[in-house]
Amino acid sequence: MTQSVRGGSLLLSSARHALRALDLTVARSSSSITGYRLQKWTGTHDDSRPVPAEMARVLRDDNVELADLRRRYAAARSPMRPGRFWRNNTRQRDFNLRYFRGDNAYVWQLRQLGENPKLKAYLYARYVAEMDERDLLGRLTEDGAFGCWTFGFRNLPLVSRDLLDSVNEIYFLDRHWDLLAREGHTVLDVGAGYGRLAHRTVTACPGLGRYLCLDALPESTFLSRQYLRFRRVDHKAVVVDLDTMQEDLASVRPDLAVNVHSFSEMPLSAIDAWIGMLARMEVPALMIVPNDGAELLSHEDDFRRLDFAPVLARYGYTLTASEPVIRDEDVRELTGVRDHFMFFRREGVGREGSTMDGRGGVSPVR
Numbered sequence: 001m002t003q004s005v006r007g008g009s010l011l012l013s014s015a016r017h018a019l020r021a022l023d024l025t026v027a028r029s030s031s032s033i034t035g036y037r038l039q040k041w042t043g044t045h046d047d048s049r050p051v052p053a054e055m056a057r058v059l060r061d062d063n064v065e066l067a068d069l070r071r072r073y074a075a076a077r078s079p080m081r082p083g084r085f086w087r088n089n090t091r092q093r094d095f096n097l098r099y100f101r102g103d104n105a106y107v108w109q110l111r112q113l114g115e116n117p118k119l120k121a122y123l124y125a126r127y128v129a130e131m132d133e134r135d136l137l138g139r140l141t142e143d144g145a146f147g148c149w150t151f152g153f154r155n156l157p158l159v160s161r162d163l164l165d166s167v168n169e170i171y172f173l174d175r176h177w178d179l180l181a182r183e184g185h186t187v188l189d190v191g192a193g194y195g196r197l198a199h200r201t202v203t204a205c206p207g208l209g210r211y212l213c214l215d216a217l218p219e220s221t222f223l224s225r226q227y228l229r230f231r232r233v234d235h236k237a238v239v240v241d242l243d244t245m246q247e248d249l250a251s252v253r254p255d256l257a258v259n260v261h262s263f264s265e266m267p268l269s270a271i272d273a274w275i276g277m278l279a280r281m282e283v284p285a286l287m288i289v290p291n292d293g294a295e296l297l298s299h300e301d302d303f304r305r306l307d308f309a310p311v312l313a314r315y316g317y318t319l320t321a322s323e324p325v326i327r328d329e330d331v332r333e334l335t336g337v338r339d340h341f342m343f344f345r346r347e348g349v350g351r352e353g354s355t356m357d358g359r360g361g362v363s364p365v366r
Contacts, residue, residue, distance in 0.1 A: 008106060032167045033120045044102075044103050045099035045146075045148075046099075046147055047099065047101025047147060049143075049144050049145060051145075052145070052230070054230075055098075055230055058226055059098045068223055069241070070218045070220055072242075073216070073243065076243040077242070078242055079270060079272075080242065081242075082217060083266055083300065083301050084267075097219075098147070098192050098221070100146055101145065101147050101162060101196075106196070107162055107193075108226070110149055117149075117151075119334075120334065120336070121151040121161075122153060122246065123335055124130070124330050124331065126331075127328055128168055134204075137156070139204065140167065141157065142157070142162070143156070143158075143164075144158070144160065149161070162196050163200070165196075165203075167201035167261065168198065169258075170204050170205075172343075173256070173287060177256060179201075179205060180204065182207055182208075182255075183209075185207075185209055185255040186210050186253070186254045186255050186256075187208070187211045187212065187254065188257040190256075190258070190262060190263075190274050191214070191216075191222055191259055191262025191263070192239075193215065193220055193223075193224065194224050194227050195239070198211045198228060198237040210236050211237045212240055212252070214251070218269070224239050249281065255284065255285065256283070256287070257283045257286045257287070258287045259288045260289040261339075263290065263296070264291035264296075264297060264298070267292075267298055268298040268308055268311070271298055271311055275311055275312060277317060284345060284347070285343070286343070286345075287342070289342070293338055293339065293340055294342065295307075296308050296342075312344060316346045316347065318346070319343070320343055320345050322340055322341070322343070324338065324341075325339040
């Protein structure tokens, strides 16, 4: 790491100088990354790697399975369906089915980093590398598939925002919940997106029983099912459809639930429905990563932001750990990543882990 220097502009200048001295290289040409201009609702993707042929055939807007999911989700009228924030046409346009791992509505690969993304990616990567006792950066790997922006450095593996966030989240859960040491446990991901964390967690945790992916967007259900199958982790990572969720999960008792940048994009009514479901399933632990630092704010259809901490309290979830996603103050200041990890426990609830059925589906807990 570069030597810490207090003061915004001086520190940024020092970091830039350190990068030049180390002669770091970026996976894409520097001009394509540094020339990236911030756009509020229109992301970009790296198309230098072709979409694998078997995926290109299915990642189409006219895919029959996707059309069926859209029809069924619209008819379900579930209280967990997304509010205006995700129904808004501009938000829906902010991802590309074939390049769903680019900078888009799922992961702001570049937008949150803003200017000098190469510099900030290096600082974030060095921060994660320093905590990486189990070599997750080396084991999980990044290939840049499906439009993912990647950064290559001489002294680090190829990295992306997907990889760095996932490794950081896994280590937070390991610190506060012993994720990597557990056996046979079940994780429930509310708002799983395209399956980013599911893919990484299954790969990082050989003792994991299963990882259940839930999402109220038909596009997310479709993408995560295709992606997790492509990554060959669908023997443990199971995608559950919104309209069959109650039946599929009737006897399941997850050990942990996670929600990464999802509750913050829902109205309070949907958040209440999801957390109420977790309480009925007696999920004893919950990680939330909000969009607003350590503030738990909903996103109402009339654009109000309402505190949803009382919803968690009403269902018995108590905050037991809260820390910045980047704990190093200087790195946090330089990268501009000011998100927080928040961990909640529901007292008096605990159990053994669940098991998979022989087909890799969701099996009831006996």
